Amino acid sequence: SQQGEEDPQALSIQEGENATMNCSYKTSINNLQWYRQNSGRGLVHLILIRSNEREKHSGRLRVTLDTSKKSSSLLITASRAADTASYFCATAQGYTGGFKTIFGAGTRLFVKA
Amino acid sequence: GAGVSQSPSNKVTEKGKDVELRCDPISGHTALYWYRQSLGQGLEFLIYFQGNSAPDKSGLPSDRFSAERTGGSVSTLTIQRTQQEDSAVYLCASSSGVNPYEQYFGPGTRLTVT
Numbered sequence: 001s002q003q004g005e006e007d008p009q010a011l012s013i014q015e016g017e018n019a020t021m022n023c024s025y026k027t028s029i030n031n032l033q034w035y036r037q038n039s040g041r042g043l044v045h046l047i048l049i050r051s052n053e054r055e056k057h058s059g060r061l062r063v064t065l066d067t068s069k070k071s072s073s074l075l076i077t078a079s080r081a082a083d084t085a086s087y088f089c090a091t092a093q094g095y096t097g098g099f100k101t102i103f104g105a106g107t108r109l110f111v112k113a
Numbered sequence: 114g115a116g117v118s119q120s121p122s123n124k125v126t127e128k129g130k131d132v133e134l135r136c137d138p139i140s141g142h143t144a145l146y147w148y149r150q151s152l153g154q155g156l157e158f159l160i161y162f163q164g165n166s167a168p169d170k171s172g173l174p175s176d177r178f179s180a181e182r183t184g185g186s187v188s189t190l191t192i193q194r195t196q197q198e199d200s201a202v203y204l205c206a207s208s209s210g211v212n213p214y215e216q217y218f219g220p221g222t223r224l225t226v227t
Contacts, residue, residue: 031214043156043204043218088155092214100169101146101216103156 005104006089012110019076021107023089024069030092030099032065034074037106038085046074046087081113115139117219119205125225126195134190134222138207145188146206146216147180156204162188164210195226 006023013019023032031050037043049056049065049072056063062075076083086106092099118137126132138145143164148156158172162182173179177195182188192199202223206216 033214042220043206045215045217048214090156099213100158100161100171101214102158103148105155 006087006107008107009105010108010110012112013079015079015081015111015113017079019079019083019109019111021074021087021109023072023074023104025072025089025091025102025104026070027091027093029067030094032063032072033090033092033101034061034063034072035088035090035103036085037088043088076109079109079111081111083109084111085109117205117207117217119203119219119222121222122220123223123225125227128197128226129194131191131193132195132224134192134203134205134224136188136190136205136207136219138186138188138205139209139217140186141209142207142217143185143210144208144213145182146208147188147190148204148206149174150202150204150221152201159190159203192224195224197226200224200226 029051031048033048034046035043036046047058047061047063049063060077065072086108088103088106090101090103092101120135145162147159149159150156160180161169177193180190202221204218204221206218208216
């Protein structure tokens with residue numbers, strides 16, 4: 001079963017606006033990651049936030065993590081048409097000898113020029 | 114350097130036939146993952162190889178699915194007696210020991226079972 005659940009399932013905004021996507025998960029995690037998938041570049045890792053971090057920035061991306069609520073959000077500021085893609089959160093769950101990464105169903109973002 | 118490559122990019126097969134999907138990870142990456150993605154859905158974890166350790170096969174949906182990784186590099190995912198519900202994009206990813214959580218994905222193999 002999927003660990004992460006993103007919402008909204010789809011989001012349509014105008015270029016220049018901010019986009020916020022949310023992710024909820026169910027079990028304890030080592031870290032949470034966000035990935036982007038589009039037809040041109042496939043699935044690409046965007047950013048990782050550790051379980052002891054609350055906020056992280058990378059360029060126009062801002063990720064927050066609230067482990068008490070088991071949720072994370074991804075904010076894309078000043079969106080561009082090129083940001084159109086599906087965005088997935090992924091959680092790393094540790095176990096003896098390794099870890100497993102579980103992906104959510106994703107949010108489809110449409111940025112209109 | 115070269116990224117993760119997968120072959121074939123597309124595979125159409127008849128129900129009941131066996132298929133083999135290949136993944137070439139980034140050179141030096143110790144971990145290799147297989148996922149399955151159905152149309153418009155997220156990624157379903159299938160199997161995970163880490164170095165010389167026994168693979169984590171907990172995501173394989175049935176005993177028709179198997180995978181091996183030879184010499185700690187190339188991996189083959191085999192699906193026996195394919196069914197229509199096996200139709201999906203099969204994605205392979207690899208990661209390094211230095212940064213194990215950042216996975217680099219291949220372009221995927223689109224499998225269609227008719």
